[in-house]
Amino acid sequence: MATYLAFRILGQQFEAWAVDVFLVWCCAAVLLTSHGKMRLFGIGVMALAVGAEIYSYVVRYSGSGAAGVSPLLKLVLLLPFVWLLLKAARRSPFRQAQQRPEVEPADVPLAAAGRTAAQRIRFPICGS
Numbered sequence: 001m002a003t004y005l006a007f008r009i010l011g012q013q014f015e016a017w018a019v020d021v022f023l024v025w026c027c028a029a030v031l032l033t034s035h036g037k038m039r040l041f042g043i044g045v046m047a048l049a050v051g052a053e054i055y056s057y058v059v060r061y062s063g064s065g066a067a068g069v070s071p072l073l074k075l076v077l078l079l080p081f082v083w084l085l086l087k088a089a090r091r092s093p094f095r096q097a098q099q100r101p102e103v104e105p106a107d108v109p110l111a112a113a114g115r116t117a118a119q120r121i122r123f124p125i126c127g128s
Contacts, residue, residue, distance in 0.1 A: 019077065023050055026080040029087075038087060045079040052076040 027050070030042035056069045 019053065023053060023080065026083070030083070034087065038090060042083045045083045048076050049080050
């Protein structure tokens with residue numbers, strides 16, 4: 001029963017559809033959320049991945065079957081994951097501006113901490 005579900009119902013068609021949806025989502029993420037060099041890298045990566053997917057469709061529908069697509073070409077489909085990891089590791093300037101200032105606990109007296117009231121709150125945006 002499980003193999004029937006995996007191979008007959010959720011098989012190759014569902015997998016191909018899911019890859020296409022993921023590539024469209026990545027293209028939208030590159031265009032809508034990236035800036036600068038990361039955007040250029042994302043556009044290049046997505047162009048390669050979409051090109052590889054289109055090529056695999058052309059090879060399959062020309063009669064070669066799935067064996068006609070090189071396994072090395074399928075590695076190109078991992079490039080969007082590389083872009084996602086780099087994008088996630090890089091700090092966004094919008095995220096840094098939205099962080100709340102660090103505040104010391106209120107139970108520590110200002111005189112004991114050796115700070116004035118103006119020095120109690122540190123704003124990371126101002127660099128202090």
